[in-house]
Amino acid sequence: MSWTVQNDLIFDLGLHTGEDADYFLRKGFRVVGLEAVPELAERSRKRLAPWGNRITVVNKALYHERDIEVSFYTVPDKNDWGSLDRAIAEKATYRSVEIRVPTIDLSWLFDAFGVPRYIKCDMEGGDIIFREQLLAEARRPAFVSLEMNDGREGEIMAACGYEVGQIVNQWMHPFKRPPNPAREGEFAAVTFNGEMSGSFGLELPAEKWIPLGDVGGIYRRWKDLRDIDQELAPGWVDLHVTRREALA
Helix, strand or coil: CCCCEEEEEEEEECCCCCHHHHHHHHCCCEEEEECCCHHHHHHHHHHHHHHHHHEEEECCEECCCCCCEEEEEECCCCCCCCECCHHHHHCCCCCCEEEEEEEECHHHHHHHHCEEEEEEECCCCHHHHHHHHHHHCCCCCCEEEEECCCCCHHHHHHHCCCCEEEEEEHHHHHHCCCCCCCCCCCCCCCCCCCCCCCCCHHHCCHHHCEEHHHHHHHHHHHHHHHHHCCCCCCCCEEEEEECHHHHC
16 A cells, blocks of 8 residues: 655644644644544634634544444543543543544544644543554554553554654643744744643754653653652653654
């Protein structure tokens, strides 16, 4: 099967209220946003409507099987915690509401829209489904980010053919600014907030890319410190990965 990366395309898996998608669009990219919760999908459609056909909102859940309906757990008091897993949604803190949602898989997204330059995955437990499906795929984007949950992300992304990565603490985003001139798309002034995934691709610090074999150990040291005192290791972390050739 012949395919090429579409360098003007980004997949936003976990669209939420469209904060990241709006930033990607302002940078000149086309965006496909995946959001399971109907109310959030509609909110993003309305917010991003001025971008016309450069934004596509898919109101479905990424799942092991496409074209079925599954239970999804929304959290009215914390709407960015919705998950296919009730325990992950509630985190022993909030009460969730069960809804039924239709499903797709990663192959369907590639078939329908092409292979993007970058996939942002932030789906509260759905990251594990995503990484399993990416591992089974022959088609892969140049850059991927996903939330770290168990420290195996580097190992699995290496099996997907990626070579280097960097761990990014999401809590630090409000203290960072994107480079100007831009190194991905066009420059768009932004103040990142806690609902955004921050910089990506070539706009991440070049000196912080490390071999993926080193990622797991760094994550475990961060996690150990966080378990001792969350004020010493605040926040949560994403892993960004790529191949060395994409950094050249």
